[in-house]
Amino acid sequence: xxxxxxxxxxxxxxxxxxxxxxxxxxxxxxxxxxxxxxxxxxxxxxxxxxxxxxxxxxxxxxxxxxxxxxxxxxxxxxxxxxxxxxxxxxxxxxxxxxxxxxxxxxxxxxxxxxxxxxxxxxxxxxxxxxxxxxxxxxxxxxxxxxxxxxxxxxxxxxxxxxxxxxxxxxxxxxxxxxxxxxxxxxxxxxxxxxxxxxxxxxxxxxxxxxxxxxxxxxxxxxxxxxxxxxxxxxxxxxxxxxxxxxxxxxxxxxxxxxxxxxxxxxxxxxxxxxxxxxxxxxxxxxxxxxxxxxxxxxxxxxxxxxxxxxxxxxxxxxxxxxxxxxxxxxxxxxxxxxxxxxxxxxxxxxxxxxxxxxxxxxxxxxxxxxxxxxxxxxxxxxxxxxxxxxxxxxxxxxxxxxxxxxxxxxxxxxxxxxxxxxxxxxxxxxxxxxxxxxxxxxxxxxxxxxxxxxxxxxxxxxxxxxxxxxxxxxxxx
Amino acid sequence: xxxxxxxxxxxxxxxxxxxxxxxxxxxxxxxxxxxxxxxxxxxxxxxxxxxxxxxxxxxxxxxxxxxxxxxxxxxxxxxxxxxxxxxxxxxxxxxxxxxxxxxxxxxxxxxxxxxxxxxxxxxxxxxxxxxxxxxxxxxxxxxxxxxxxxxxxxxxxxxxx
Numbered sequence: 089x090x091x092x093x094x095x096x097x098x099x100x101x102x103x104x105x106x107x108x109x110x111x112x113x114x115x116x117x118x119x120x121x122x123x124x125x126x127x128x129x130x131x132x133x134x135x136x137x138x139x140x141x142x143x144x145x146x147x148x149x150x151x152x153x154x155x156x157x158x159x160x161x162x163x164x165x166x167x168x169x170x171x172x173x174x175x176x177x178x179x180x181x182x183x184x185x186x187x188x189x190x191x192x193x194x195x196x197x198x199x200x201x202x203x204x205x206x207x208x209x210x211x212x213x214x215x216x217x218x219x220x221x222x223x224x225x226x227x228x229x230x231x232x233x234x235x236x237x238x239x240x241x242x243x244x245x246x247x248x249x250x251x252x253x254x255x256x257x258x259x260x261x262x263x264x265x266x267x268x269x270x271x272x273x274x275x276x277x278x279x280x281x282x283x284x285x286x287x288x289x290x291x292x293x294x295x296x297x298x299x300x301x302x303x304x305x306x307x308x309x310x311x312x313x314x315x316x317x318x319x320x321x322x323x324x325x326x327x328x329x330x331x332x333x334x335x336x337x338x339x340x341x342x343x344x345x346x347x348x349x350x351x352x353x354x355x356x357x358x359x360x361x362x363x364x365x366x367x368x369x370x371x372x373x374x375x376x377x378x379x380x381x382x383x384x385x386x387x388x389x390x391x392x393x394x395x396x397x398x399x400x401x402x403x404x405x406x407x408x409x410x411x412x413x414x415x416x417x418x419x420x421x422x423x424x425x426x427x428x429x430x431x432x433x434x435x436x437x438x439x440x441x442x443x444x445x446x447x448x449x450x451x452x453x454x455x456x457x458x459x460x461x462x463x464x465x466x467x468x469x470x471x472x473x474x475x476x477x478x479x480x481x482x483x484x485x486x487x488x489x490x491x492x493x494x495x496x497x498x499x500x501x502x503x504x505x506x507x508x509x510x511x512x513x514x515x516x517x518x519x520x521x522x523x524x525x526x527x528x529x530x531x532x533x534x535x536x537x538x539x540x541x542x543x544x545x546x547x548x549x550x551x552x553x554x555x556x557x558x559x560x561x562x563x564x565x
Numbered sequence: 566x567x568x569x570x571x572x573x574x575x576x577x578x579x580x581x582x583x584x585x586x587x588x589x590x591x592x593x594x595x596x597x598x599x600x601x602x603x604x605x606x607x608x609x610x611x612x613x614x615x616x617x618x619x620x621x622x623x624x625x626x627x628x629x630x631x632x633x634x635x636x637x638x639x640x641x642x643x644x645x646x647x648x649x650x651x652x653x654x655x656x657x658x659x660x661x662x663x664x665x666x667x668x669x670x671x672x673x674x675x676x677x678x679x680x681x682x683x684x685x686x687x688x689x690x691x692x693x694x695x696x697x698x699x700x701x702x703x704x705x706x707x708x709x710x711x712x713x714x715x716x717x718x719x720x721x722x723x724x725x726x
Contacts, residue, residue: 516669516695520662527660537695544695564664565650 093156100216104146178230188351250337262402269322362514366507376405434482436551441478445470532557575684584631591624667718
């Protein structure tokens with residue numbers, strides 16, 4: 089079972105070109121404008137020369153790239169100047185992701201990425217354009233290797249054909265309540281800040297004069313329209329991204345498939361899953377929907393929460409327990425007991441929030457005491473972003489032991505509720521914190537550390553009755 | 566090893582040296598600040614005066630608080646190792662209790678800098694897959710023993726799974 093060395097489909101050249109141009113286009117444009125400000129001819133020549141160089145480079149890259157499926161490993165040769173030979177054993181493969189643009193569907197092509205547990209940045213192997221059959225072929229090789237394992241390990245459980253798809257209604261609710269447009273707006277503002285230096289002062293002044301004529305109401309209207317445009321764009325992007333989201337559980341793997349223009353298929357092996365997280369923002373709470381994510385070990389170096397893998401972007405709360413039972417039969421969901429937080433917890437959280445908020449307010453007011461509306465606005469901001477989250481935190485924070493293997497933990501981040509189901513085996517250490525004053529009041533904090541991405545995820549619950557904390561500590565010992 | 570143990574009392578000397586070391590760093594910054602106005606005569610002198618005073622006060626505060634807290638730190642820094650877990654306890658007013666199951670220990674690192682070498686102590690770093698915890702310094706012979714025990718227990722724990 090050894091295949092010949094193969095090249096990618098020639099369509100890969102187009103992808104290489106696209107990527108190369110995308111990565112250099114901004115810097116090149118700036119460079120050209122700076123050097124040849126007045127000669128159009130020179131710009132045209134410079135652009136065509138770079139284009140030729142890039143095309144030649146991409147062709148070379150294409151013709152030096154080959155892959156081969158061997159019996160126990162996949163062999164990838166690449167590199168124009170520096171030759172690189174990469175051996176990836178099948179049993180070390182952790183995730184396989186395929187991306188398929190809609191225009192590639194008729195040709196039966198897709199991009200295939202292989203991730204291992206190694207510490208390289210991004211996927212270990214990336215095949216820009218290959219036949220859709222390759223994934224099955226690859227899986228066959230992997231299974232062949234795995235069956236040798238399984239024969240030793242007979243008791244391995246198998247689950248077949250569990251499947252779940254999201255409905256249109258859920259997808260709409262999800263997209264409409266996503267705050268993603270705000271972050272998009274921030275990016276645009278940041279770019280604007282950079283461009284601003286480049287815009288000549290005259291243009292700027294002209295625009296400012298124009299603005300003054302328009303008056304404040306029109307400006308606010310303009311702002312609202314811009315926000316609205318961003319919102320609509322983000323809704324469409326999200327719908328296109330998570331269109332027809334489908335999750336299938338097969339043996340020890342989760343398979344996800346989603347996307348309108350770019351169909352993405354991801355496989356995750358179960359043994360990388362460290363914990364299950366259910367996230368719910370305040371707005372989505374009113375609509376009774378939540379997202380399910382997985383904390384996994386991966387190559388991702390992204391920020392804490394971004395590297396969690398979404399396995400279900402949106403699900404009705406009523407369906408949630410059923411969903412968890414279907415896909416995570418080990419988690420004893422039915423044993424979750426909810427009880428309201430103790431009054432003391434509210435007291436401690438609110439006390440801290442009010443003290444911190446008040447100090448910030450006072451400092452801010454000292455600097456801006458002349459502009460009344462500014463510091464009043466600041467006080468309102470601290471109430472919204474410090475005191476209210478503290479209240480939610482007190483209300484939501486709980487921890488309890490479900491059974492020998494699973495811990496249930498609920499906490500709050502700003503306005504988002506996070507529910508964690510953590511298996512004992514993935515907790516790396518626990519840290520119990522308690523000041524002498526809290527000891528007298530029989531309260532304590534707990535810090536739990538898990539693996540996530542290439543690093544560590546720290547989950548903290550604060551100001552809980554010592555009885556609950558100690559139960560967890562005993563369970564963990 | 567089945568009992569709660571304190572760090573060796575020699576660690577107090579190390580902490581003392583460290584405290585003076587920190588003080589020394591502040592002192593250097595302070596001296597640099599003394600000479601800066603000569604280099605930049607155009608900048609108003611007030612700014613340098615204020616920063617000199619702040620750094621000076623900080624230096625003394627850090628030195629005094631570190632020296633005063635040594636006994637407190639030593640008295641309430643304990644560790645406990647049995648066949649299931651490593652436990653570290655810190656602090657009296659703010660108590661911290663870290664529990665690392667032996668089965669989660671990936672490796673144990675012994676580290677000895679020039680200051681620790683004077684007193685023949687070793688720093689022990691217990692590494693898990695997610696992060697690491699430290700025992701700041703114990704006698705070299707004891708450290709070797711401890712390392713052996715943790716590694717042996719870790720291997721046995723792995724075999725259980």
